[in-house]
Amino acid sequence: MENNLPYAQSLDAQDPLAPFRNEFLIPEHKGSQQIYFLGNSLGLQPRRTQARLQEVLNAWAQYGVEGFFMGGQPWLQYHDTLTAPLATIVGALPHEVVVMNQLTVNLHLLMVSFYRPQGRRRKIICEAKAFPSDQYMFETHVKHLGFHPEEVIIEVGPRVGEHTIRTEDILQAIDQHKDELALVLWGGINYYTGQLFDMSAIAKAAQAAGAKVGFDLAHAAGNVPLQLHQWNVDFACWCSYKYLNSGPGAIGGVYIHERYHHDPEIHRFAGWWGYQKDTRFLMQKGFVPIPSAEGWQLSTPSLLLYAAHKAALEIVSEAGWDQLQQKRKKLNDWLWFLLEDLEKATGGAAIEFITPREETARGCQVSMLMLRDGKQLFDQLTAAGIMVDWREPNVIRLAPVPLYNTFEEVWRFVDTLKKLIEQQVK
Ligand SMILES: Cc1ncc(COP(=O)(O)O)c(C=O)c1O
CATH class of the missing domain: 3.40.640.10 (Type I PLP-dependent aspartate aminotransferase-like (Major domain))
Known part of the structure; x- marks a missing residue:
């Protein structure tokens, strides 16, 4: 795996479930689609629900x-x-x-x-x-x-x-x-x-x-x-x-x-x-x-x-339960690959991951214990249209899901978080 945007986009291009995103109504933020990682809280509305x-x-x-x-x-x-x-x-x-x-x-x-x-x-x-x-x-x-x-x-x-x-x-x-x-x-x-x-x-x-x-x-x-x-x-x-x-x-x-x-x-x-x-x-x-x-x-x-x-x-x-599971694993492995890169880049001083890293001990959700001003980072992510959730006293939870989230969204989230943490340190 490579930590860059073209690589993320290539994963989306190969994803057989990519068309299923269009089955959902993605909420907007300032005129573009939110990066919605709150499927662990309230999953998004399928277009066909109304029908x-x-x-x-x-x-x-x-x-x-x-x-x-x-x-x-x-x-x-x-x-x-x-x-x-x-x-x-x-x-x-x-x-x-x-x-x-x-x-x-x-x-x-x-x-x-x-x-x-x-x-x-x-x-x-x-x-x-x-x-x-x-x-x-x-x-x-x-x-x-x-x-x-x-x-x-x-x-x-x-x-x-x-x-x-x-x-x-x-x-x-x-x-x-x-x-x-x-x-x-x-x-x-x-x-x-x-x-x-x-x-x-x-x-x-x-x-x-x-x-x-x-x-x-x-x-x-x-x-x-x-x-x-x-x-x-x-x-x-x-x-x-x-x-x-x-x-x-x-x-x-x-x-x-x-x-x-x-x-x-x-x-x-x-x-x-x-x-x-x-x-x-x-x-x-x-x-x-x-x-x-x-x-x-x-x-x-x-x-x-x-x-x-x-x-x-x-x-x-229609997506197929087995196919969904394959994508969930891939999407989550991608997220963890990028998070481990972020951990190295920030010297482990900003975040402690409390979700187990082993594939058999986690699902879509990752919970991050924020070691510095986590609430500020959470507010900045929200302001950037990246929807994760905050649990007192200092945990950010997020859950990219296989039906409507993309590899690019995961990359954009980690990239934005990294930049925000770097700004905090300056
Ligand atoms: C683990 C768990 N149990 C129970 C509940 C409560 O569910 P409900 O409000 O549908 O009764 C929730 C809600 O998020 C939950 O996450």
């Missing part, structure tokens, strides 16, 4: 409630168009995936099914400094069951002086608490550090300890390859507004291993939309679940949110 929403609005206008049964895409079957592409993305069987609610709501619902404290076995292992919503979910959920959070929640964090959590420490904590462990609920990728966890190893260790295991995949779904079924994960959930480009507050996704679909021992909070499909409209007493992940649905589906999700998933399918 998919319009189709639902048209069916509503034309058929009223009959839209559930009529039109090109009857609403009653709309859900099926989402689960097949999602199953590929998360490595599940299609009937193990359901699209419903939003992430924090789904975390609570899955806790109902998979956190079943009994006797001594009532502890939960989770990441220290998980995303706040997860922390609030744990705290309030265990309080609701009559426990003190500090008695049942075990947080595993980085060692002193380190930023990321060692797999060996997670596995050791699981083993240490194996007689009292009910659940391991971990993140796929940490929102702050960008660390990708070894989900396969965590799942294996949790189950060997006799606990259930689940993952919050907010930062992993649509970002890195997942094999939830093969890893034998019990359950997982994610949001669709980041790497899945389905819009602000997009509908979330859930995976539930098929072994639970017929299990009468599994509790759940039910609603009519999870009721067996062929007899749902008989409106009878006594809940009979659909024998698939769909049996966890509660409410009438949100068709407009489905439509936005469909638009985004269509693009992933």
Whole structure:
């Protein structure tokens, strides 16, 4: 690799996925397209989202409630168009995936099914400094069951002086608490550090300890390859507004291993939309679940949110999940190559990278601990139309994504940052 603009442009010229950028609406800055590296926060709007929403609005206008049964895409079957592409993305069987609610709501619902404290076995292992919503979910959920959070929640964090959590420490904590462990609920990728966890190893260790295991995949779904079924994960959930480009507050996704679909021992909070499909409209007493992940649905589906999700998933399918993964790796390797050059040029005095460098321990996101006036650099990048994000007290996060970011954008970002750091030192 060579650190120069023509080389970056040559990578774009060879990129088979380059045309997919045009599938998205790129926000502008002073009349030109922004360099948008916030796909880890809110993915960009696909051009076709409007058309998919319009189709639902048209069916509503034309058929009223009959839209559930009529039109090109009857609403009653709309859900099926989402689960097949999602199953590929998360490595599940299609009937193990359901699209419903939003992430924090789904975390609570899955806790109902998979956190079943009994006797001594009532502890939960989770990441220290998980995303706040997860922390609030744990705290309030265990309080609701009559426990003190500090008695049942075990947080595993980085060692002193380190930023990321060692797999060996997670596995050791699981083993240490194996007689009292009910659940391991971990993140796929940490929102702050960008660390990708070894989900396969965590799942294996949790189950060997006799606990259930689940993952919050907010930062992993649509970002890195997942094999939830093969890893034998019990359950997982994610949001669709980041790497899945389905819009602000997009509908979330859930995976539930098929072994639970017929299990009468599994509790759940039910609603009519999870009721067996062929007899749902008989409106009878006594809940009979659909024998698939769909049996966890509660409410009438949100068709407009489905439509936005469909638009985004269509693009992933057209690009091809494997091709997307190849580009993600290439784009990220390119970013790291340039960042390491920058690190050498600045003598390591300006930035400490907290995202692991190994390819197997990261996705699209890179988190940089800014050692000098990072907020000033962040403001200058924003003023230059380069959109990254700032996390207190001193971290810049960015995530070039394969569907709409380019190798040239990555080069321009690192080049601009280098010049800004050099100006700071003068
Ligand atoms: C790791 C993680 N968990 C939970 C959430 C909360 O998701 P929601 O607001 O969709 O419930 C987020 C949001 O970004 C997140 O990153």
